[in-house]
Amino acid sequence: MNSRLTNILPFLVAGLLALFPLVESTFYMQLLTKVLIMAIFAMSLDLLVGYTGLVSFGHAAYFGLAGYAIALMAPKYETISLWWSLPAAIGVCALFALITGTLVLRTRGIYFIMVTLAFSQMLFFIFHDTKIGGGSDGIYLYAKPSMNFGDVQLLNLEKLENFYWLVLVLTVAVYLLLHRVLGSTFGRALLGIKVNEHRMRALGFPVFRYQLASFTLSGALAGMAGYLAAAQYGFVNPEILSWHQSGAVLMMVILGGMGTLYGSVIGAFAFVLLQEVLSNQAWFGPSAKHWQLAMGIFIMLVALYLPQGLAGLSQRFGRKPVAEAADE
Amino acid sequence: MDFAFFLIQLLNGLQYGLLLFLVASGLTLVFGIMGIINLAHGSFYMVGAYLAWSLSSLTGSLTAAILLAIPLTVILGMGLERLLFRHLYQRDHLYQVLLTYGLILVFEELRSLIWGDDVHGVAVPALLNASIPLTDNLSYPVYRLAISGVCLLLAAGLYFLIQKTRLGMMIRAGASNREMVQSLGIDIKLIYTLVFALGIALAAFAGMINAPLSSVFPNMGSQVLIICFVVVVIGGIGSVKGAMAASLMIGLAETFGQVLVPEVAGMIVYVLMAVVLVWRPEGLFGRG
Amino acid sequence: MHKNEKIGYDRREFLKGGTAIAGATAAGVLLPAGIARAQQAKLKIGMMLPATGTFAPLGLAITNGFKLAVAERGGKLGGREIEYFTVDDESNPAKAPENVNKLVQRDKVDVVIGTVHSGVVMGMAKVLRESGTLWINPNGGAGAMTGAMCSPNFFRTSFSNWQTTYALGKVLKAKGHKNAVFITWKYAGGEEMMQGFKEGFEKEGGKLTKELYLPFPQVEFQALLTEIASIRPDAVVAFFAGGGQVKFLKDYQAAGLKGKIPLYGSGFLTEDLEASGDAAEGVETTLHYGDGLDTKKNNAFRLAYAKAFKLQPDVYAVQGYDAGQLLAAGLDAVKGNVGNKSAMIKAMESAKIDSPRGPWTLSKSHNPVQDMYLRKVVGKENKVQGVAWKALADPALGCKA
């Protein structure tokens, strides 16, 4: 693929997506909003899995934590300002990631997969078993966050189109941020750690600190996604930090293709839309009831025959490998 | 809690631990020897339980059902290894997670298609259907004791198999050095198939033997899965000894946790796991 | 009533008020000609129920019950043909708002029927409160739905968790039990049932000695059963569902507690007698229904259901059936014109449902005011012993309607 095209393609796609509310501004726009939120979530995980070589199976912890953070911070029946609540929610997640990161990064491989799971399960039970966040029934957020400048309302997020555009802008921002970060010396070091952690250490890189920084950034961005997810429907339930959620986002990353940011976005689209299509009873009638069978088979086929994910399909047509893809 | 009840709770904890060991042992073998992370392990547990139910209602005897079901699960295990898992040995754990996650969905739906979504009870074999009185109002079911006995036997058997037999020697060698074993002319593929089938049969067997206690119901696999992962990781991946120690530890922690600190009982095992791994990242009996 | 609610019931009023919710597509329907057309068109009913997982059989029973009620009316409600839209809610609360949105926004249904899982009910409540879509909940007993979250467009044909255990206090008192232990899973539903029992029992002068909780959804009861044995209460009250109920009954029996300390519960504890075997024998529960209720209506219902679906109906089927009946009552009053929401809601509010469980009406928060039966397991049947509480109404805490 021509590199100038690759550079403008994300903007082209984002531009087209920005026009979507003109086509449909109810259900499918909201679905798309969700897809974009999941894309942010998947990109945050890709930073860990695809670029740092750390397979987290508990990423929903940060997603869910931010959801609870906004729901708990928001005054009942009133709106909460996005200006401070979004940074605060992200900050909470970053802090939690920093703390858990120092512990989980002592382990590797399967152990790492399992300890990240353990921490997310801990959080799950904290919210499920205690009254902090309404227990298993969950907690409501009564209004969307507000974006005011002084007394002037900049953007009314109760209007779903506006919320959609906000999410779109943030998705693009996260994409650009990660693109930039991965092209930096820091990003190169992460890739080096993914490819050969031992050698990086021998070269004098404080590997742990790099991994911790990546882990924290990843947790913070997952928090952004979680904040938006909670704001979108105004409902947070312990289930959003369950291991199924962690599994689902991991599926998105692998499905799209690890180590390519756009792959995560594609993965989020594919995963959510596939679920949508397979479980649509209007199209599949009674057999839609067994949509998980088709989903399961599809996931297995990807694992067996499409290890590079959907993004790998494009790489087959002459794209460069990961290390260079990060080059600008 | 007076002393007698403390002792009984201790017994409860140990027996629950042994039960966990039954399920976790297969997981740790497949994990440790083949390096396969199998999220679908719980599904095989479920398959075992449903087989026990359907075959015992067919034959009228749980023992007969188990005897019939074991070969079936071994065949299932060998078939899956050939068809699916074999392609993933050289690949990253990530793909194993992906494949086995898909497998969970498939098994859950097949279960729904074949056996439906209802809860079913399985009768305890008449011979073991009794209770031993412990206090004036509390007694202990004989079947639980029997299961504990089976667990201990199984643990001893696994230990013997791995440490003392020629097959076990090959398995151990295969776990540490694949190429070396191949150069010795041992068919590593066959060994892997066998180990995988053994692991699956163990999970399914656990489901069968536990069916009278747990009853059979949809999603029963994922309930047991996560806790077994915790057992395996605390004990050290691949270590049967570690799985035993960790099972007992978790059994006791959960038992006393529920009684003494009910507010946080749900998270207790995960806290335990985090503590162990921070202290010993390779697990209690893991190879460092 | 409902004066303070922002959500209007009448869509024409809505438009006059210039409220933003009604979208461009909805506007077409609101023109006079549109109303005429709407009456011709099929009534869109959205079924949001679990099709997969542990609760799938409950979803099926509810659907069957609902369809039976429709079939008894010649396949029409309020004179209109029906088109069903179904969504599998997977019993996953995290997806609940999105799933209910499929029905409300994508399929633009007139009525939503659902669901089983309390957490999902909570998620639905959020969306349906905002959209104002008519909602009939045929199971999930989350107190908040007809409590703090109550809304004029919300209806429930089942129970509130509180209701299922409140009457037990009187029952235990009558049996001479002075203290009791409550055991359940640590989750909202279990805690609400515990609360209901505690209130009812303490009012009668009883004492709830201890609340025992098991992490959800674990089923290893041994430690807590030992604890019960050491506490030696006069009675044990339990709530478990799904795979848990059967295992609890069996473990209770195996631990030798059965027969030594009498066991009570909300009726769900004994809703799977096939799997429970003799472990359930003699257990007494309260619920708003009993299979063996010997009334004309119930017998007719059971016969018709068994004929139509080759299955025995259960309490869930009854709740689904009554959801159909309640909807019919509303639609009949407006002759199928769902656009006239305020009239329809009024009709539903005042409806007297002739249910297989016995006649019931709605409380002002739209939860059934119903008799709670005392049932005892005899053989494979929940034998109704009598009415434990006549016309029990949920206190609807926090409902400002």
Next chain:
Amino acid sequence: MSEMQQVPGTGMPILSTKGLTKQFGGLVAVSDVSLDLYVGEVHVVIGPNGAGKSTLTNLLSGDLPPTSGEVIFEGRDIAGCSSDHISRLGIGRSYQKTNIFLPFTVFENCRLAAQSRTPHALRVFNRARAYTGINRQAEEAMAAAGLTHRAERIAATLSHGEQRQLEIAMCLATQPRILLLDEPLAGMGPHESQRMVELIKGLTQDHAIMLIEHDMDAVFALAHRLTVMVNGEVLESGTPEAVRSSPAVQLAYLGGEELLHD
């Protein structure tokens, strides 16, 4: 101390070990090893397979913590420090088994190595390729190792010899003062070996080099000081001539005339 005057780069040793020991369970891999490295000097360690040479390197580079003993670097005991810490002190190493970033280009391999020396390595917003200082360092290292013409090749596609060169280049790009080279000639053809020997020779002046090698031609072409290890212990240590003439060494290891008539 008397010997010290005979070799170039005299003065204080930049690195010395005292009683360095490493045990794996019951096996003693390195036993009570004491040796010194000087700037301007190539200190060659030879010995049969399993003598503990690589383990010794790993102890010095921090890849393994010693069981006991000291590693004194500029007057400080650094035994047991982490490998990244030791690397940043200016002790670089190459590996016996090629240990490079296979999917990256040669340049990127060297650039990463050079990057490890930047003080603000955790910067997340700069552009990696815009760092001229790092790039120059990487290019110099490539040039020194004779890999400039391969800069844009993916490391995995290099020949074995080139991969060994890259190994050294990466080590150089970190601008170490001490080089620990573990069998850099392993698997190389005669031509490539010759180039590598020249390369190491060229580095001698500014670096203290510890070299583990089997190729005796290379050993005697480079060594200022020679240590012979057997079974984890130092059998003999001194100038090449002294070691060559040691009867113990001749008996135990060199055992051949080839060495003597060289």
